[in-house]
Amino acid sequence: MARTLPALGVGVVVVLAGVALATMRVNPYLYFAGYVILQYVVIATAWNILGGYGGYVNFGTPAFFALGAYTAVFLIRSIKAPLPVLIVAGGLVAALLGLGIGYLTLRLRGTFFSIATLALSVVLQTMIINWEYVGGSRGISVIRPSGPPFGNYVVFLFTVMLGLAVVAVLVARFIERSWIGRGLAALRDNEEAAECMGVPTLRLKLFATTISGFLLGVAGAPFPYYVTFVEPNSAFALDYAVNALAMPMIGGTTSWVGPVIGAVLLGTTQQLATVTISSELNLLIVGVVLVAFVVLAPEGILGLVRRVRGRI
Amino acid sequence: MSDALLQVEGLTKRFGGFLALNQVSIAVKPGERFGLIGPNGSGKTTLINCVSGSLPVDGGHITFDGRDITALPAHRRTRLGIVRSFQIPKPFTSMSVLDNLGIPLENAAHGRGADGADAMQILEAIGLAAKAHLRPAGLTQIEMRKLELARAMAARPKLLISDEAMAGLSSAEVDDILTILFRLNAQGITIIMIEHIMRAVMRFSERIVVLDAGERIAEGTPDEIVRNPAVEKAYLGE
Amino acid sequence: MFSWDLLANAVVAGVLLGGFYAAVSLGIGLIFGLLDIANIAQPAFVILGAYAAYVMNSAYGLDPILTGIAFTPVFYVLGAVVYRIYYGSFERRGEESLRGLVFFFGILFIMEVSLSLKFGVDYRLVQAGYIGKSFELAGVGVSFRYLVPCVVGVAMTAALYLFLGRTFYGRAIMAVSQDQAALRLMGANPVQIKTIAFGVGIAAASLAGALLITIAPVIPSTDRDYIGRMFAITVLGGMGSIGGTLVAAIILGVIESLMATFFGPSWSLAVSFGILLAALAVRPAGLFGR
Amino acid sequence: MRNVDAGYGAVRVLHGVSIEVREGETVALLGTNGNGKSTLIKCIMGMVSPEAGEVFLETDGTRVDLTRRSTEEIVSLGIALVPEGRRLFPKLSVEENLLLGAYRKAARADIQTNLEFAYEAFPVLRGRRAQLAGSMSGGEQQMLAVARALMSSPRILLVDEPSVGLAPILVSRVIAKIRELKERRHLTVLMAEQNFNQATKIADRGYIIVHGKIEFEGRSTAELRENELVKKYYLGV
């Protein structure tokens, strides 16, 4: 508890700084790029709760993200729900899916679990494609509400996403430092030993899949208002699966800082590459960085930092 | 028999076509030092896997402290007080030695949020305090065994099942572990010892049950066991 | 809309498609099923095979399948090299699972992008005498475009089956993931065995790619359509059972074909994956696991 | 094997162990579990590399150092091991297991003869050639493990704990089979075993190993049987 309050304080300060930044309108592009990077901070952090802490690799990130986004689309279309409702609802629906895959862990471990989540993503995408109400395969245009704070909707979304990122990171940090996080680490190291030491492994796994699903859904919920056009291919893009995995790997998976570093670094690189290199080389960089990191720095940047510090 | 702390009745376990345990019954009294021996592959480890909840049983009942625990998941049994150590140490490799103890302390022992002091106390008692901040990968064999025991102790057991805690250790180290186990027993913890090192089992146990090929073949005090022809046959062969 | 004639046609088309799926999945059946290496980049190697067939076909008019066979040694070497890197970077350090997966994810990306840098993103096709021709047998139409890949796929399955069951290397490959130390006691070097197996798996991708481009146009990102199918077939077939792979591939092919004929094709893929999910939840060992 | 020290990581299991096995002998390595029998066997097979001492093979005056060789190379010299716990390939059939036994190049030519010999020596295996090894009973598995080792046409057969997990009646059958095979194939046998009475039935001589040290060397079976130390070592009396 002694450490939670200062962390909360830091979080509030970050959000306030974001709001200040939003009112200043330094350079609108930064909000757009920043939104995407922050969205990846949420995604990477959420993935890491299950994948990094608990050791269960989820390939189905796009399914959760898209579920958040499409829940929002549905609510916008049906009842014109306000953004906070979208975020909470998107999170809850995705959390339900998370709970579902949590029960898969009863029988499936390792690669089998990952493949099952991949299959899940395909099934869900097909459902959305065939659901005309949310646009089906044609996609759907979403019109933003008028009169947002800060005069520009994306600037507003940026601050919202900043808030969500802070919440996600605080949640991840809280889990990491609570008995839950330690229990997850124990079951990642050795599930049998953890169970025998009194760790309620099933309950922890269900908790992790649910909260991870919730945060992934939360990351997807504002997406319709950001792009204003949602279609299955981009909502279920493989990029989310790759980045959700790659960012924590690059940063380091055992601590909440890792996904944040990874998301900021890789996310920024991608944003920069998009507007500078403008070709396939852009994607090539992501691939090469990924391979280089897993081969040369298996513990991620945090591991590198630790190693360097250890040496000094 | 109802005064037993742990009672196993008619326990049967199959692996495919292989009958690993056949109608095994044992009863362990509170505070007892209980030995479980048998040649390699006789089913000792399978038996304790069933008792600790790592394996589901195919038949029979397990009662602990007057309560039927046959269907309970392993972590619930641990919380009730049945704690085991593993034959091949299974430490939590990403955590320090101290944090390894934290897991059972906050999950099994009563009262969450135990601080490092409890863990440190256990480590001191077992002689691992100096290594508290190392990762398990940096431990020697004996230290690894001690960690395994220390972690089990941190779960505050009523019944400690020590599965071959001494395999591969030197004479002096075996004595070291024995001393620890005696001390725990003196504190009121019931102990089941599974061991190949006869010298240790014979010295430690008040009562011994012998398994052979998944069946219970003998029970008695160490003296009785040594003189039992069936046991000699099981060990020395015909 | 139902008719026995349609049913017969749908089943035959499904079986033919299944034969092709088997060809595509054999490599991963070997690498993932038998070696336990989650080589998620396998479909990218298949696409590489397709481009090899395309290049030889458009430049010299070579038959795609012959090209596929001719290129197997090259792919074998490529596979052996990739495995050695994988072994040196992950397996030897005992940290293969998660990071290995990410490694192959990266390889997938790199190969896909390299192909589109080299060949662009236009759909590529090949020409061969049997494309677009078909014959009819007792009211059931058979297209050569699917018959040929199916025959080749079944032949590949048979060849792999014989290789695994009848040769020393083959048997060692089947044993290597079960007990490496025991394999050493038989006098075989597990790393060498795995290198061979990985090489063979990638070599199979060369031929599978040739079949793929015979059936349908290819762009570098076509590989993504196959990731799910390949792993689904391998898991459904029971991890490393070569016969099981063929049967699972045919089941998947027939389901897709029946769905497309009778219930509306848009659900066919989802049904296949639904079956995979159900299989995983009920019987993770797959349908034909030993 | 001379003055061998060996162990795993920081733990030293063997302390200055020296043993020798002469051509045509059956030597028993006795002791209860955890005393280093298996480690010693693993040292010979190159599965554990000794920290000190030497392990060598001497035939017709040529001497081959085994300490720096890989397991595969040692197998190819004609040494076969029936490992502890049998280590069969459970998802392969009986016949596939046997054929894998003949992997070493020198044995491939004799594969038909050896297979026929195996089926003749263990008729139960012939009937179950297509069955998966993992689905057989313990006794059958042990038979298969022995047969598999013989498929490599070894000159020297190492057997590690053949009695583990077997009912007494099966143990004596396996042990008897080993003797029979040894005579028919003119093998040299080194057998690590805790079942004292069974092992001494077929051994020409033996060593007792306690806590990683050779405590007693019996130059004949009789000498071993009559020694009172045995009981002490075994039952801790």
Place this chain on the structure above:
Amino acid sequence: MTRTRALIAVTLATLVVVAAAALVPVARAADPIKLGFGMALTGGLSANGKPALLAVEIWKDDVNKKGGLLGRPVQLIYYDDQTNPSTVPGIYTKLLDVDKVDLVISGYGTNLIAPLMPIAMERKLTVMGMFGLANNEKYQYPNYFQIQPAGPDPQTSTAIGFFELAARQNPKPQTVAIVGADAEYPQNALVGARELIKRYGLKTVYDKTYPPSTVDYTPIVRAIKATNPDIVFVASYPPDSVGMLRAAHEVGLQPKIFGGGMVGLMFTTVMTSMGSMLNGVVNYDFWAPEPPFLAIPGIKEFLKEYQARAEKAGVDPLGYYLPPYSYALVQVLGQAVEATKGLDQQKIADHIRATEFNTIVGKVKFGKNGEWAKGRTLMVQYQKISGNSIDQFRGPGKKVVLYPDEFKSGNLIYPYAAALK
């Protein structure tokens, strides 16, 4: 320990943001007129995005050779949108706020135009849309103009010629099968087709969709054949266009009229490899090397230049589909800038709305929702194709224009089976 870690994180993040800001080129108050856009250079639509980019580059070179616009050279600033709509908002904000472009055009395709609309509306930009279907129906934004000649009723534009031609035949075909991929464009085309079926009083006997990753199309084609339709309307993307056509030949599907909205058949690589299999297919198109189009001033020069540069750019070697329109799109914008003598977005938009432009695709006049005032989606039929040489496709006669009448260059061979002989 933890504080230090957090500190590292914050430092890193700050560094990165600063680096980002530093790397972003600072806009110089310079001479050139900057035209900005995102374009699909990778991903699903890049096969069209890249040729479109080449066409725009040719226009830029042409303009600059003549001294630029308003006496200032034209400079292109473009980024790869990866065919991913979620990159679009970021790209255009970058273009507008960091690169300070003066003019924007959209990327290629409906999905990539949609995310641009709110930005354009917010900043009151004039937007030229490149091949978007009905993008503006929801927004009704007056300063949006779209170059695909879909006309005032975009949804039915793909199919109208097809059904019109069918209706003119004698005896009039009665039954229709429609099928398409689960993707944006084919689904829109199907919606239009359904409306037209109603309008022409036809009977639907088959109406299904399939996932784009389908491998085997013969079961679908066989199911269609079982319903024995007079008309088969297919709305598909390149791989499934090829798959459907091959399957139709293998199964022997021979309705009276076959084709419709099959994207990809007009791509040169597809045409050369499909060869005579194309014969008889009636398909939508936008451009064909037939006399009515070749007669338009400027087109021959453009195609010569395009074909000369195509190989190096790694794009479609003939460029008969999208490139002329991409060029026309920037032509319109350029002419409007010249006419209004400035870069005032509103003035440019007003001018475009009011004027008829002469472009290399003919006269262009915009109407409702920024679409062409009058639709001009062609129906062509592939005829007399033999072998796989590319040269036969260069000139007239192989892709005969049947609809609309003012561009007609030949007659429909009817029924489909007759064209196969």
